[in-house]
Amino acid sequence: MCSVEGKGKKGGIKMGVMKGGGGGERLEKLKNSRMKLWMIRATTSVLLWTCIVQLTALGETWGPRALKGWPSCFSHQDSSVFVVEDKVSSVSARVLPPKRVYKNNGYLMVSCNGGLNQMRAAICDMVTIARYLNVTLIVPELDKTSFWADPSEFQDIFDGDHFIASLRDEVRVLKELPPRLKRRVEMGMVYSMPPISWSDISYYQNQILPLIRKYKVVHLNRTDTRLANNGQPLDIQKLRCRVNFSALRFTSQIEELGKQVSKLLRQNGPFIVLHLRYEMDMLAFSGCTQGCNNEEVEELTRMRYAYPWWKEKIINSDLKRKDGLCPLTPEETALILRALDIDNNYQIYIAAGEIYGGERRMASLAAAYPKLVRKETLLEPSDLSFFQNHSSQMAALDYLVSLESDIFIPTYDGNMAKVVEGHRRFLGFKQTILLDRVLLVDLIDQYNSGSLSWDEFSNAVKESHKSRKGQPTKRLVIPDRPKEEDYFYANPEECLQPSYGQLSST
Numbered sequence: 073m074c075s076v077e078g079k080g081k082k083g084g085i086k087m088g089v090m091k092g093g094g095g096g097e098r099l100e101k102l103k104n105s106r107m108k109l110w111m112i113r114a115t116t117s118v119l120l121w122t123c124i125v126q127l128t129a130l131g132e133t134w135g136p137r138a139l140k141g142w143p144s145c146f147s148h149q150d151s152s153v154f155v156v157e158d159k160v161s162s163v164s165a166r167v168l169p170p171k172r173v174y175k176n177n178g179y180l181m182v183s184c185n186g187g188l189n190q191m192r193a194a195i196c197d198m199v200t201i202a203r204y205l206n207v208t209l210i211v212p213e214l215d216k217t218s219f220w221a222d223p224s225e226f227q228d229i230f231d232g233d234h235f236i237a238s239l240r241d242e243v244r245v246l247k248e249l250p251p252r253l254k255r256r257v258e259m260g261m262v263y264s265m266p267p268i269s270w271s272d273i274s275y276y277q278n279q280i281l282p283l284i285r286k287y288k289v290v291h292l293n294r295t296d297t298r299l300a301n302n303g304q305p306l307d308i309q310k311l312r313c314r315v316n317f318s319a320l321r322f323t324s325q326i327e328e329l330g331k332q333v334s335k336l337l338r339q340n341g342p343f344i345v346l347h348l349r350y351e352m353d354m355l356a357f358s359g360c361t362q363g364c365n366n367e368e369v370e371e372l373t374r375m376r377y378a379y380p381w382w383k384e385k386i387i388n389s390d391l392k393r394k395d396g397l398c399p400l401t402p403e404e405t406a407l408i409l410r411a412l413d414i415d416n417n418y419q420i421y422i423a424a425g426e427i428y429g430g431e432r433r434m435a436s437l438a439a440a441y442p443k444l445v446r447k448e449t450l451l452e453p454s455d456l457s458f459f460q461n462h463s464s465q466m467a468a469l470d471y472l473v474s475l476e477s478d479i480f481i482p483t484y485d486g487n488m489a490k491v492v493e494g495h496r497r498f499l500g501f502k503q504t505i506l507l508d509r510v511l512l513v514d515l516i517d518q519y520n521s522g523s524l525s526w527d528e529f530s531n532a533v534k535e536s537h538k539s540r541k542g543q544p545t546k547r548l549v550i551p552d553r554p555k556e557e558d559y560f561y562a563n564p565e566e567c568l569q570p571s572y573g574q575l576s577s578t
Contacts, residue, residue: 169241174206178284179249181262181291183213188229188467189487191215193561194295196315200308201299203243204273205281211235211247212295214464219353219379222464229468231321238319242311253289263287266294270554273299273308301560302549312560313567316491317498322468329455330472333421336450337473340443343419345470345477346409347492349399349484350433351425359387360398363433396510399484402427404516406437408507409481411533419443421477423470423488425463447473480504490562497542497568504542511536544568 182198184191195212202209211226226232236245248254256262263283268275284290292298299312321327337343355361356375364372376382392398400408409420420441427434438444447469448456459465467488474480474492480503482489496502512533519529547558547565 168237171240172242172244176244177205177207177281178287179210179246179253179289180205180207180284181210181213181249181257181289182295183215183291183293184295185215186218186296187215187487188464189471189491190296191464192316192320193487193491194298195320196312196561197299198292198295199239199243199245199315199319200311201273201276201280202245203311204308205276205284207281207284208244208246210249211245222462224462224464227323228462229322229326229464231323234321235319239315242314249289257289257291262289262291264291264293267292267298269297270300271298273304297554301554301557302547306566309560309564309566313498313564316561316564317495317567322472325458326465326468327472329451330469330476332455333447333450333469333473334476337419337421337445338476340419341417342478343421344414344479344481345421345423345474346405347470347474347480347482347484347489348402348405348422348424348427349482349486349489350402350427350429352428354399354484354486355428357382358392358398359384359389360392361389362393362398363401363403364429368429393513394510396508396513398509398513400507400509400512402429402433402437404512405483406440407516407519408512408533409437410440411530412505412537413530413534414441414479416441417443419445421473422446423474425466475499475502478503481507483507484509485562490559493542494559494561494564497544497563500569501542501544505537506540506542508536508540 180198180202182194184194184198186194191212191214198212199209211232214222214224214226214229216223226235232247236247239245249257263286265283267280280290280292322330352372352375355364356372356379359372359376361369361372376387377385389398418441420443422444431438434444447466456466459469471488471492474488475495480492480496482492482504485506493504493506496504515524515529515532518524519526524532544565545563547560547563550557
């Protein structure tokens, strides 16, 4: 009995051991299956992340607009809308160029000075300089301390994302410095300087680049006319054009309003843009007071003395006018337009700020050309409310309308006149009447004194301006006198369609 129980116990023990061994095998199988499941999940995750990375890279190459039409589980729109959007975006979207890979020599910060078009040309120069120094450009800072006191940032006027993306195959552009360097700059630890005006690219390579390598960041605190008009490599001149005509695009809000104004004008027939540079700042700076009363002369003089960076204080207005250094007055402009046989049924859009002297000074021009219009008369106040106290944004609007006009006539060869002239040449040599003020002032004085009849006066004006309508010409080069030679941005001949053989000499 006992032996049987003992055997039973032994058997039970044996059976128990056998049962225990079977459970171990199943546990091992369970562990293996869990491991396989974990491996599958891990592999799937790696594959998914790889796809995401590849799609991101693809998106950078094609541009974000190419991916906008893809259906998303986070969107509640109908898929048919995406198909339409994708078709529309595929027409306008362009393939972005691949990023240029280069060893970064440091960072270039720039603070532009002057009005919109002076800053525009300066930005083109600074991009070009950054490219040929192999440095990273920080999005330029715009002037907020000049006469206009416009608080606009770069992205308030220009499409910043387009600016950065469209230049990626030439130069790296960042919206701000990397954090460590940004903190140093905020603490005032930055090398700041004004570069020498009208310098060749070799000046920047030999003088500025070593400073950037030494300090990592260099700040150029003046940017107007800092790159020479002539004698630069062709690639440099072409890049200046590319920035000006392609990379510097205004914000969508400004672009759309510009199209709206041009459409309103075009509905009523052909139109002329008259850049009537007869504003208070221009007259105070230049000292030109033709037609002003004593009170106005005193007011302009006080303003000139109030701005220390306007270096010339004592000015002979009559002599300056005879030298062609004054803008034409509204009264003189009316005479010239009539002498040129400009049809008085044409609409004339005044691209300017507030005309000094107001209606009193505009009376003769309005009488001769009753279809005078301004953006303020074409648009509702609500359309322009956003632009109030933002003179550079207002100037951007005038710039766009000037490009679209049938004829562009500036009464003074300031920065807007020159940059628009060059842009209209680029658009197919659209007619721009470049007034010879030295000659015209003399003719006007002769006509007013009775020395010339109207027919004699008109014929002389027309004859003298036959070849001053924006036709293809070569830039006038004056070695060692860059201020007196033709401005690159007024006639970027290296970027225009006709060959050099077709260009006439000025």
